[in-house]
Amino acid sequence: MTDIMIYVHIPFCDSKCFYCNFSSFVCGEDIKRQYFEKLNQEIVKNTDKNLNVTSIYIGGGTPSCVDERYIAKIIDALKTNFSVSKDAEISIEANPCSLTNEKIKSYLKCGINRISIGVQSLDNKSLKTIGRKHSKNQAIYAIKLAKQIGFKNINADLLIGIPGQTYSKLKRSAKLLLRQNITHLSAYMLINEPNTLLTRLIEKGGIKTVSEDECVTNYNKLTKYLNKHGFVRYEISNFAKDNFECKHNLGYWQLKNYLGFGVAAHSFFDGFRYENPSSINDYLKSNFEYTKNKLSEVEKIEEYLMLGLRTIYGVDITNLKMLGYDILKQKDKEINFLLKSGFLQLNNNHISVNSEHFGVLNQILLKLLP
Ligand SMILES: C[S@@+](CC[C@H](N)C(=O)[O-])C[C@H]1O[C@@H](n2cnc3c(N)ncnc32)[C@H](O)[C@@H]1O
Numbered sequence: 448m449t450d451i452m453i454y455v456h457i458p459f460c461d462s463k464c465f466y467c468n469f470s471s472f473v474c475g476e477d478i479k480r481q482y483f484e485k486l487n488q489e490i491v492k493n494t495d496k497n498l499n500v501t502s503i504y505i506g507g508g509t510p511s512c513v514d515e516r517y518i519a520k521i522i523d524a525l526k527t528n529f530s531v532s533k534d535a536e537i538s539i540e541a542n543p544c545s546l547t548n549e550k551i552k553s554y555l556k557c558g559i560n561r562i563s564i565g566v567q568s569l570d571n572k573s574l575k576t577i578g579r580k581h582s583k584n585q586a587i588y589a590i591k592l593a594k595q596i597g598f599k600n601i602n603a604d605l606l607i608g609i610p611g612q613t614y615s616k617l618k619r620s621a622k623l624l625l626r627q628n629i630t631h632l633s634a635y636m637l638i639n640e641p642n643t644l645l646t647r648l649i650e651k652g653g654i655k656t657v658s659e660d661e662c663v664t665n666y667n668k669l670t671k672y673l674n675k676h677g678f679v680r681y682e683i684s685n686f687a688k689d690n691f692e693c694k695h696n697l698g699y700w701q702l703k704n705y706l707g708f709g710v711a712a713h714s715f716f717d718g719f720r721y722e723n724p725s726s727i728n729d730y731l732k733s734n735f736e737y738t739k740n741k742l743s744e745v746e747k748i749e750e751y752l753m754l755g756l757r758t759i760y761g762v763d764i765t766n767l768k769m770l771g772y773d774i775l776k777q778k779d780k781e782i783n784f785l786l787k788s789g790f791l792q793l794n795n796n797h798i799s800v801n802s803e804h805f806g807v808l809n810q811i812l813l814k815l816l817p
């Protein structure tokens with residue numbers, strides 16, 4: 448049996464937030480019905496009972512904005528067509544506006560055991576600035592509901608750098624989230640993506656951004672605050688209580704095999720990358736014959752370094768050697784310098800970035816890439 452992780456993309460949202468350029472659309476029921484039929488066909492086409500599924504991630508878009516029966520059917524199709532491990536981590540992304548009692552019950556019933564709720568902020572003014580449709584109280588209620596009905600592993604997403612956000616507002620959001628006993632927190636730096644309303648408003652001068660320096664300072668302060676409360680930053684943007692690290696994301700960063708189903712999903716299998724169509728119409732028309740791209744040896748080394756060094760576990764020197772890169776030999780001067788100056792650590796045959804220096808990861812990478 449070969450281990451595999453599965454990602455399923457649900458490209459629907461109830462409304463488009465001002466900052467987001469993810470592959471997500473506001474659509475009617477007919478498109479949703481067609482999409483789930485197609486997803487089911489794609490899963491059946493890839494059927495392989497010799498694949499042992501260690502994690503499933505239902506992401507989006509907003510999976511919670513569709514009828515829960517669609518989600519249950521997808522999970523069922525995955526269990527029928529692959530060998531889903533008994534202890535597989537099965538995550539779903541949800542938005543506070545669409546998460547209901549019935550949906551949470553249905554998710555738990557079909558085996559979903561981790562829920563990731565898009566909170567972004569617990570400051571009503573910040574939520575309005577970025578076009579979120581829920582309030583602080585609705586977000587807190589969604590977490591409470593998930594916990595009360597039975598989720599034991601709950602993540603909340605927060606954004607750093609929302610226009611007008613001060614550290615005290617950010618810390619207050621984090622503090623309120625910790626009071627809800629969440630087990631995982633993802634804190635993303637807000638990226639001003641092209642073709643979003645937020646970026647257009649900023650360019651017109653209607654909205655003032657938080658400076659990059661201030662974002663980094665707030666991020667570092669938040670990291671200290673979360674550490675003090677038992678959350679370890681195990682990856683640049685991810686904090687978890689002991690044993691609650693997201694297995695699925697860790698797998699991506701460790702270059703494990705994964706299959707992606709749905710529009711705009713990617714797969715990585717046996718050194719090959721596949722990319723599904725990014726337009727929903729193309730996906731609905733497709734016969735699932737996607738082009739394969741084999742990663743070159745150098746690309747594999749680069750990916751392994753770039754993803755692995757984002758985590759506190761770093762990269763395995765022996766794995767790098769097997770990929771044809773003897774990093775200790777080929778970069779001895781750079782590594783000695785980075786070790787002496789405290790940017791890198793060398794433990795148990797692993798090289799990792801000292802997490803205090805995650806802010807300069809790109810500069811460190813430039814020194815280590817082949
Ligand atoms: C698929 S969404 C989460 C679920 C749901 N759609 C929601 O927003 O409530 C994944 C996360 O990506 C992050 N995200 C989206 N656009 C971003 C941007 N421009 N910069 C940084 N993070 C972003 C948000 O924190 C969001 O919660």
Ligand code: SF4
Pocket residue numbers: 459460461462463464467468469471507508509542565
């Ligand atoms: S942030 Fe989430 S809810 Fe908002 S548009 Fe993006 S995917 Fe949809």
